[in-house]
Amino acid sequence: MPISxxxxxxxxxxxxxxxxxxxxxxxxxxxxxxPAPNPFPETSVGAVSQVWRQRAAEFQSFAVEAAGLTCLLATLSGLSLDERLMQEILRAGPHTVNVFHRGDGCRIVGAVLYGKPGVALPVLPIPRTKRLGPAPRSGALGMPGQLDLFA
Structure with missing residues (x-):
């Protein structure tokens, strides 16, 4: 059953x-x-490693931008080749994401977001938790050159 x-x-x-x-x-x-068609939802670390090493070479040759590929390959290198993984595939427009987990949807092994050749990765809004620093307070805006120790 696919994970939401x-x-x-x-x-x-x-x-x-x-x-x-x-x-x-x-x-x-x-x-x-x-969710996209998923011909191989159940796979193994060995199969995922082989497929994504090949894709890494293809992505480089065809100017395909990808996010998460390096981390996926690094994580796979430390796992047993016969370990079972589940794959989820999702798409929007020219972009696809493949997510690999241990079968429960909670323990993510890796994920790769990529597009078609020559298509940049989507520019998405930064989650609120990733914005730099807190929003300025009205009292901290008034005096230029004054150091705000609470910012």
Missing amino acids: PRQLTASLLAADHIAERHVIAAFLAQTATQ
Whole structure:
């Protein structure tokens, strides 16, 4: 049974080992992102590793931008080749995301967001938790040159 995009988004945000998880999660959270046909929902670390190493070479050759690929390959290299994984595939427009988890949708092994050759990754709104610093307070705006110790 496929995992809902909402659950995948939450699980992906908790996956600290994926450097670009916020970009991928923002893509998953878009209403246009929908589950896609998935010919191999159940797979193995060995199969995923082989497929994505090949895709990494193809992506480089064909100028395909990807987020999460390096982290996926690094994580897979530390796992047993026969370990079972589940794959979720979601699409919106020219972009696709493949998410790999251990079968419960909660323990994300890796995820890759990519587009068609020559198409940039989508520019998505930054989640509120990732914005730099708190919003300025009205009292902190008035005096230029004054140091605000609470900012």
